Structures are given as structure tokens and as C-alpha cells.
Amino acid sequence: METKILVIGANGQVGRVLTKALQDRYGIENIIASDLQKGEDSEGVFEVVDAMNIDRIKEVVVKHRITQIYHLAAILSARGEENPLKTWNINVKTWLNVLEVARTEQVKKVFYPSSIAVFGRGASKNNTPNDAYLDPSTVYGISKVDGENWAQYYYLKYGVDVRSIRYPGIIGYQSLPGGGTTDYAVDIYHKAVLNETFTCFLKEDAALPMIFIDDAIRATIEVMEAPAENIKVRTSYNLGGISFSPGEIVAEIRELYPEFKVNYKPDFRQDIAENWPKSIDDSEARMDWSWKPKYDLWSITETMVNKLKKQYELTI
Numbered sequence: 241m242e243t244k245i246l247v248i249g250a251n252g253q254v255g256r257v258l259t260k261a262l263q264d265r266y267g268i269e270n271i272i273a274s275d276l277q278k279g280e281d282s283e284g285v286f287e288v289v290d291a292m293n294i295d296r297i298k299e300v301v302v303k304h305r306i307t308q309i310y311h312l313a314a315i316l317s318a319r320g321e322e323n324p325l326k327t328w329n330i331n332v333k334t335w336l337n338v339l340e341v342a343r344t345e346q347v348k349k350v351f352y353p354s355s356i357a358v359f360g361r362g363a364s365k366n367n368t369p370n371d372a373y374l375d376p377s378t379v380y381g382i383s384k385v386d387g388e389n390w391a392q393y394y395y396l397k398y399g400v401d402v403r404s405i406r407y408p409g410i411i412g413y414q415s416l417p418g419g420g421t422t423d424y425a426v427d428i429y430h431k432a433v434l435n436e437t438f439t440c441f442l443k444e445d446a447a448l449p450m451i452f453i454d455d456a457i458r459a460t461i462e463v464m465e466a467p468a469e470n471i472k473v474r475t476s477y478n479l480g481g482i483s484f485s486p487g488e489i490v491a492e493i494r495e496l497y498p499e500f501k502v503n504y505k506p507d508f509r510q511d512i513a514e515n516w517p518k519s520i521d522d523s524e525a526r527m528d529w530s531w532k533p534k535y536d537l538w539s540i541t542e543t544m545v546n547k548l549k550k551q552y553e554l555t556i
């Protein structure tokens with residue numbers, strides 16, 4: 241059977257880049273991008289889908305004979321705190337809608353993005369293991385723990401082949417994150433290439449797990465393409481990239497921009513970050529589907545600066 245993939249949340253930070261990567265890999269006609277509205281630079285097949293509406297998801301799945309769904313729609317950690325009940329409703333309801341459609345329409349594989357936000361005060365902060373105690377401090381984190389458990393439930397009870405990874409903070413030049421606690425690590429590069437002062441909402445020493453977008457996308461496709469019997473963790477896999485603090489990223493950027501200025505004005509996002517791991521133990525992912533990140537902080541910095549310089553030269 242031909243692979244036909246539905247991406248829900250195709251306009252987001254991950255969705256935009258993943259849609260393009262899937263188009264390159266499986267053919268542009270085999271990827272159905274969807275979101276609340278069509279993205280400005282969206283290419284290929286697009287459907288307007290509000291994932292709160294299960295009938296609409298089903299309609300698109302049937303129409304395009306979808307065999308895989310990547311469900312990327314969610315409200316992230318920081319924005320989620322502005323309206324916890326709405327965030328819970330959206331994050332959990334959309335996911336249950338996707339799982340139900342996957343079950344009734346026999347969708348072969350489903351991808352669910354989880355996050356380092358599942359960890360809270362009960363988990364050790366360094367090299368946090370896959371099976372650490374999960375007591376998240378944000379509604380986003382609670383919804384992701386819940387989502388991971390629903391993923392495993394649908395796998396065990398109905399045989400729906402759901403696969404999931406816990407993304408660290410994702411750094412990329414192609415798209416902007418929105419409403420997350422790790423967003424600073426993207427914004428900082430924009431400010432550096434524009435020669436602007438950066439105001440950081442985390443403390444200088446707030447280390448968090450991070451990953452370059454190319455590594456994150458590769459991990460996503462690798463976990464989805466791994467043989468089913470290799471996927472031993474059916475809640476979600478820890479995924480490691482690198483780990484750094486604002487102070488460390490500033491030091492790297494100053495190698496290229498020695499005059500780069502930064503102020504620290506920690507806000508509520510510092511409290512969120514303090515409950516998250518500083519670094520991640522991803523040995524299960526390495527063992528089960530051979531995960532290995534490629535980018536370190538210096539290669540991320542070089543790539544971000546070069547790509548953003550090009551982008552701004554084109555548009556300014």
C-alpha cells in the first residue's frame with residue numbers, strides 16, 4: 241500500500257520543516273499538510289483541519305486514504321499557562337480525536353510529539369532517565385504525560401502503532417517557535433545577526449536540553465521508519481541532543497559577534513525551566529533505533545548564523 245501521510249499542525253515550528261522533509265522523502269503528492277489555515281509558503285497538498293473536529297479529521301483521512309498521521313498541533317509550555325483549561329482541552333482532545341480516527345480507519349502508524357516538559361520536581365535533573373518519575377509543573381507537561389499514556393493504551397488495547405519522542409528545545413532557522421520556554425535559544429540568533437541587544441527571560445546559568453532542528457526531524461523520521469519490533473518504549477522516548485545554558489550560547493555567539501549584548505530578565509519561564517532536566521539520558525533511543533545526534537553547540541551556532549544572515553539579506 242502506498243504511504244500517504246497527514247501532518248496535523250503543519251504551520252508550526254516543527255510542522256513546517258517536517259512537512260518539507262516528508263515531501264522530499266515520500267513525494268510531494270503523498271503528503272497532506274493541514275492546519276487551521278493554509279500557511280503562506282505552504283507547497284503541495286493542503287487541507288484546512290481543526291483537530292478539535294473529529295469528523296473533519298476522519299473526512300480527510302478517508303479522502304486521501306491516509307496511512308500515517310503526524311499530530312503536531314499543541315499549545316506549548318509558556319503560552320499554556322495563560323489559560324490552563326483551554327490548553328488541556330486542546331492538547332488532549334485533539335490527540336484523542338487523532339487516536340480514535342487512527343483506530344477506526346486503520347491508519348497504520350501515528351507520531352506523537354512529547355517533550356522534556358513531562359518531567360518535574362520528582363525527576364533527577366542531570367541525565368534524566370527515560371523512566372524517571374513524571375510530575376510535570378505545567379499544564380502542557382501534564383497534557384503530554386497524559387498523551388504518552390494514551391499512546392501506549394491505544395497500542396496495547398487496539399494495536400495502533402503509535403510512536404513518540406520527547407523533544408528537547410528545538411533550534412532552527414526555517415521557522416519560529418511560539419509560546420515555549422526554550423524559544424529564547426532561537427530568538428537569540430536572530431538578535432545576534434541583526435546586531436540587536438537580546439533580553440533573556442531565563443537566568444544565565446539555566447541549562448536545558450536542546451537539539452538542532454535537522455537532528456529533531458531526522459529522529460522523527462527514524463523512529464517512524466524503525467521496524468515495529470524495535471520500538472520497545474510505547475509511551476515516549478527520551479531524545480538527547482546537547483545541553484547548554486544562556487551563558488554558554490552567548491559565549492559561542494560572541495566568537496562570531498564579540499560585541500553581542502545580552503540582558504537577563506528572568507520571568508515565569510525561569511520557574512518552568514527550573515523544573516525541567518538539564519540534560520537527558522537517551523540510551524533507550526540509541527539502543528532501540530540507533531539514535532545519534534550530529535550537531536553540537538558550535539555547529540548549531542555556525543549554521544544558524546549563516547542561514548539567518550542569508551534570510552535577512554534576502555528580505556531586508
Ligand code: SER
Binds near residue numbers: 422
Ligand atoms: N520547547 C517546548 C517548550 O518550551 C518544550 O516542548 O514549551
